[in-house]
Amino acid sequence: MKAYDHKKIEKKWQNIWEKKGIYNAKNNSPQPKYYSLIEFPYPSGAGLHIGHPRSYTGMDIVSRKRRMEGYNVLYPIGWDAFGLPTENYAIKTGKDPRIVTKKNTDTFRKQLKSIGFSFDWSREINTTDPKYYKWTQWIFLQFFKKGLAYKAKININWCPKDKTGLANEEVIGGCCERCGTKVEKREKEQWMLAITKYAERLDKDLDDVDYLPQIKLAQRNWIGKSEGAEIEFKIKHNPSLTLPEGEGEMPRFFTTNPELWKVLQDRVLEMRKNPTNGEKIMWDLLRRNTTEYHFRRQHIVDRFIADFICVEKKLIVEVDGDIHDYKKAEDKERTKILNQLGFEIVRFSNDEIIKNREDIFQSIILKLNSISSEALSFGEGLGGVKVFTTRPDTIFGATYLVLAPEHELITNLKSQITNFNEVEKYIKEVKNKTEIERTSDDKVKTGVEIKGVKAINPANKEEIPIWIADYVLATYGTGAIMAVPADDARDKEFAEKFKLPIVKDYKKADFEDFGKKITRFKLRDWVFSRQRYWGEPIPVVHCEKCGIVPVLEKDLPVELPKVKNYQPTDSGESPLANISKWVNTKCPKCKGKAKRETDTMPNWAGSSWYYLRYTDPKNSKEFASKKNLKYWLTSNFSLSFGEGQGGVDWYNGGNEHTTLHLLYSRFWHKFLFDQGLVPTSEPYKKRTSHGMILGEGGVKMSKSIGNVINPDEIVKTYGADTLRVYEMFMGPFNQSVAWSTESIIGSRRFIEKVWRIGERVLKQKNFSVPDLKPVKNSEDGRFQSKIGGMSQNSSLVKILNKTIKKVEEDIEGMYFNTAISSMMILATEMEKTENVQIEDYKKFLQILSPFAPHVTEELWNTLGEKKSIHLSSWPKWDENLIKDEKIKIVVQINGKVRAEIMIRVEENEETIKQKALMNEAILKYLAGKDAKKVIYVKNRLINIVV
């Protein structure tokens, strides 16, 4: 046997495996399936990072173990190749991103193959392949058809120098990542996906999946479900406002502000003196009615004079003279404003009143009866404002309201607000604030009181001031809060700054007493547009006549055309906008002139469904056949699509993707499930994550620090098996660990040791008949005889069986480091033991094979096995061989270890205690003292308390 030459061995077996296709998954096999998944890489120009193999080896070990357990395993790979780095490279160099991507994926493929992952390469996919993104576009159209993809004007990050919209991740500290210019906010129309429609299910269904607890928590925090109450606060005029002296008396039912009242009052008096015929009749009717309803005439509401009004019911009765035929539009506007303030309006002409006075009166009474009693509480006439709170119990402590500057109430109350100029100025200031200023660390609270109006706290009926401030967000809740400065740090800070009252031992309220229970989410709809070149074109056209029209499914994919320049246009559109030949097209509906959408999709799109494509990567008729989806996601052909259980069996990936990618793909999957297109309601049954590999010394690996490790170099010098074992051994799989080239040697030595044992085992096999020489049992020093060449219950067999069990369990829990540690112990033991049985050695090779697939395959083959070790059956451990009949227990005095004794497992507690108390060393310590208490922990220790 030759010396261990990793270069030869690894190349040799990689070729054989590929030629035989031993890792190719079989569709619809009667075998049970197992679908294990890693996040497909972005093929960057820098080549494979040393961190990639960590995650891939972890799942490779799981996949290989599953194959040995008899599963038909799908462990696929592909490329998530759309995205910014390639596009930026294209902008800089003018090279076609297609060519760059091809070059990068070629490098990545070669590198991954050199590490010996058991990927099914026949299912390789690429998100930038038109045959793939045809289906990304197709899924988008399904969203569009269900109304879940829509266009909306939203604020985006805008770089005024580059004249382009920026993704959040391109904004570093409020500045453009590329040119360093301060980023502005700009309103633009964007495509949105309505993920918020799924917020409740995305949160709730986490109960049923097997994700690491921290992953579930991160998802839940991101979705941000909170339960609270919506409470309405009535608004009224500030009663402290009085008219200037000598200007008359304040009316009892004041429904406008004093300035307007002053202006309009004369006109009111004049109108009362000179009623029209219709008005006269109406006033007689309403005044003399015998019902409980009380009417007033010519009453000022907001900026208008209402003819007749029942203030308690907020009903206005208008009597229109001939002149009203000419000002219908004005009346309409007036009605709209009054409706917003909560008034209902009925309108009659002079003629109608003269002819049908009794009928009209009856209809007014009926109308009044139909208005709910809630309106009766009205006495001031300005409606209310709804606030959202998770702490309705603190309502007695609410001493003021705060509205977001964007709140609609501010324009609605315009005529009531006495300091509108000041308010408007503040709103403008807030709008001009950049993102950095609004989110800066000091975050000084600003705000303005809305003067002229007050809110009524429904709990204690107290009048409280209303403020606007930008610490209240328009996009969350109702855009308005009740401030409880005694209880909330932010409200307290605000109240202290603006000298607002803080009430400390307020009464707790019951949850249901005010307002109604309501659920809110932090999650926002997904901004799905990018003004970029290197992404999937959004497959719709804009028609002059028909508006937004989806591209016909038969015309998919809408292929990304070649362009000369990858820079976005001056107006911030994608470079696609410059290709008029591509942009100008026909409307699929009316065949008239139309323009193509030039926005592209974000690179989250292709990765939201890629695991589905792996089940049927070459299908040109569907994104994947139902048959394959059923098999790979549920292992059940007869299952109807509505049943919902299953998904990818095990998905491992980075912590950086536990919110966005995971949430997005769960959202797409649930949508497809609702359309009957996938058989399960969740994409992934189980999700784990791996930690990062940092540079030596625990800092980030980066070109600028110069601590980047090239995996090719490691594979060349130490071999793929050593790299794999080292990356699994270096620390806990889910934690970040610092790379140490110095330490790799330990993993290499371990493999060489396994090789040396193999050499010896092979020699025995070839040159000697299994002999009957006794083998020394290292544990108790006795010699054990062997029967028929097999050593029975030797210490080695015991360790072997224990190790099989441990490795088996550790792989399932991803405790790869301790699995390797236990195999190192086994190897050391085997090397010490003479006459290692070939069958025992082979079992060792088998449990090591998922970690070090090449060297174990070579040794397995050398020992005469024809079939691949990776297709062999996972060895079974024997409980009886693991059991100890004698064990060592520790004797403590007052918790300190003073002696060790050997006991037989069947000995009873009393005997063992006696043994401990009679122990020589213990007697010495106990001299002259009484044992107060003797504690026995089974198979562990005895503690004597003195």
Place this chain on the structure above:
RNA sequence: GCCCAGGUGGCGGAAUUGGUAGACGCGAUAGACUCAAAAUCUAUUGAUGGCAACAUCAUGAGAGUUCGAUUCUCUCCCUGGGCACCA
């Protein structure tokens, strides 16, 4: 500020229904083999004191519960990651 994960020898890390702290590996020291080196093997390797047997101290800090705490409780400090005024 909030949330999450961590803090154990010179270094990476073991040890969880509370039960021998430091498995395994790297590094270091000494020895065997060798003309020599490399490789390999063997031994030692938390700190302090002691010739030694051995003793004492030690898992970020401090308290508590317990016969017994790296593990449980409380308070605090530090490192890494995420969120960022979400009512």
